[in-house]
Structure formats: structure tokens, C-alpha cells
Amino acid sequence: MLCTLNEVLPRARKDHYAVVAFDFYNDLFVRAILEACEEKRAPAILAALPGDLEGRGMDYMAAVAKGVAPSYSIPAVLHLDHAKSFDLIKRAIGAGFGSVMLDGSDLPFHDNIEATREVAAYAHARGVTVEAELGSVAGADLEGNDQGPSLLTDPKDVAEFVEKTGVDALAVSIGTAHGVYKSKPVLDIKLLGEIAAVVDIPLVLHGGSGTPDDQLRDAIRNGITKLNVYADIRIALNSGFGAAAGLAARRADELPGKMFEPIAQSLRKEVLKKISLSMSDNRY
Numbered sequence: 586m587l588c589t590l591n592e593v594l595p596r597a598r599k600d601h602y603a604v605v606a607f608d609f610y611n612d613l614f615v616r617a618i619l620e621a622c623e624e625k626r627a628p629a630i631l632a633a634l635p636g637d638l639e640g641r642g643m644d645y646m647a648a649v650a651k652g653v654a655p656s657y658s659i660p661a662v663l664h665l666d667h668a669k670s671f672d673l674i675k676r677a678i679g680a681g682f683g684s685v686m687l688d689g690s691d692l693p694f695h696d697n698i699e700a701t702r703e704v705a706a707y708a709h710a711r712g713v714t715v716e717a718e719l720g721s722v723a724g725a726d727l728e729g730n731d732q733g734p735s736l737l738t739d740p741k742d743v744a745e746f747v748e749k750t751g752v753d754a755l756a757v758s759i760g761t762a763h764g765v766y767k768s769k770p771v772l773d774i775k776l777l778g779e780i781a782a783v784v785d786i787p788l789v790l791h792g793g794s795g796t797p798d799d800q801l802r803d804a805i806r807n808g809i810t811k812l813n814v815y816a817d818i819r820i821a822l823n824s825g826f827g828a829a830a831g832l833a834a835r836r837a838d839e840l841p842g843k844m845f846e847p848i849a850q851s852l853r854k855e856v857l858k859k860i861s862l863s864m865s866d867n868r869y
């Protein structure tokens with residue numbers, strides 16, 4: 586069934602596990618994610634990135650998620666990831682997204698508060714949950730370009746930000762980066778503990794891909810309740826394509842179900858790995 590972050594994250598926070606948000610692209614991803622989550626009795630977050638919602642993307646992605654999620658017996662959230670514009674947020678809510686992220690991480694502190702507060706008021710009036718970001722998680726952008734260093738979240742700002750904006754979940758910067766790591770990250774678990782001590786809303790970790798498992802588990806034990814994963818899914822997609830290319834070389838008119846199967850299996854394997862890592866299995 587489709588729901589909002591508030592139906593899955595507070596429960597995860599209480600029981601010290603994380604719900605994984607996978608960015609998806611089409612029905613192949615949605616199917617791999619929802620089937621693996623249902624098999625493991627784990628909640629799912631289907632996240633969509635602004636670039637993929639361009640053109641008819643919003644209609645297609647919302648229609649797929651809304652069309653199939655109700656037939657699964659685990660909760661699933663259709664979530665807008667990294668939106669920078671209020672207009673896009675309004676369109677996503679209109680299309681049926683139950684949750685949105687306003688990424689105001691590159692705004693000055695008070696402008697981030699103002700923009701987030703405005704989005705939260707609009708979304709909450711329509712029963713939609715809101716994630717914001719304080720500090721900034723940099724790394725590589727979606728084209729693979731280096732965005733420079735991240736700015737760690739200052740725990741002194743957190744209580745004021747949460748109180749003034751009314752957000753439901755907060756993405757924090759504690760040492761992860763987007764994309765594929767060039768060197769092994771070191772998460773600042775002490776900083777995370779300080780942040781978790783001053784607010785009681787669920788905290789979100791972006792840049793989950795490629796982070797060593799022991800550090801991710803430590804972060805989850807210390808307050809992370811939503812874990813964003815995309816690069817590892819893209820890597821799984823790529824390796825699935827490799828296997829599919831082998832089939833294509835054998836028969837020119839191979840059946841679509843067979844051609845896509847290695848890709849679906851590769852995605853599924855990665856989703857299962859992340860469910861186990863987040864300790865979100867057997868929760869529903």
C-alpha cells in the first residue's frame with residue numbers, strides 16, 4: 586500500500602533500523618524493489634529524481650508506482666528526491682507523491698528555513714510528508730562531476746531548523762558523499778549522536794552507496810532511519826546489462842522477458858543486500 590514517511594520512519598527510529606530509499610527509473614526498478622521488499626517484509630521508499638521527471642516522466646513514474654504499490658502487502662512511499670523548486674514539488678504532490686524532499690542545502694541557513702517552512706506548510710495541508718537537508722552532502726553530481734567538499738551539519742542549528750520548519754525528516758551531513766567514493770569515507774558518528782540528541786525526528790543519510798557496512802550499521806544504531814541508495818543501484822544495473830548483452834549476442838530476436846531477466850536479477854540482488862544492511866527485514 587502507498588503511504589507517507591510518517592507511517593514508516595518513526596517506527597524505524599523507535600526500533601533502530603533504517604528504511605532504504607531507492608531511486609528508480611522505470612517499472613523494472615519498481616518491480617525489483619517492491620518484490621524484494623515484500624519477500625523480506627521490509628518497508629519500501631521509491632524515490633524519483635527531478636531529471637527523470639522531466640517531460641512525461643512525472644506521469645509515467647507516478648502512474649507505475651501508484652498503479653502497482655497497492656497490490657503489495659508492505660508499505661511503500663512514493664518520494665520526490667532532491668527537489669530544488671517549489672513548482673516541481675507542487676506538481677509531484679498533484680501527481681500523487683506522498684512525500685517530498687526540498688533540498689535547500691545550498692541556501693544560507695535562514696533562507697533554507699524560509700523555503701522549507703513554506704514547502705512544509707503546503708505539503709502538510711495536503712497530507713504529504715517533507716524531508717529537508719541541513720549542511721550539505723556533496724560528492725559527485727549525476728553526470729559524475731565533482732561537487733567539492735561536503736559541509737557537515739552543525740548540531741547547534743538543528744533544533745532551530747526543525748522547530749521553525751516543521752519538517753518530518755532531516756537529511757544530515759556526517760561524512761558521506763553522493764556517487765562513487767574515490768577513497769573510503771569516515772562517518773562522524775559522534776556528530777550524528779549530537780544531532781540525534783537534540784531532535785526527535787527521523788534523520789536521513791544521503792550518499793549511502795559504497796559506504797562500508799560497519800559504518801552504515803553504526804549510523805543506523807545512532808539515529809539514521811532513512812538510507813538513500815542510488816549509485817549502488819546504477820552499478821547493479823550496469824552489471825545486469827553486461828549479462829543481458831551476452832544473451833543478445835546469442836539470439837538476435839531473444840524474448841524481452843529473457844533479455845531483461847539478468848538486469849532484474851542484478852537489481853533485486855542489490856536491493857536484498859541493502860534491506861539486510863538496513864535491518865529493515867521482517868518488520869511488517
Ligand SMILES: [Zn+2]
Pocket residue numbers: 667763791792813
Ligand atoms: Zn541525495
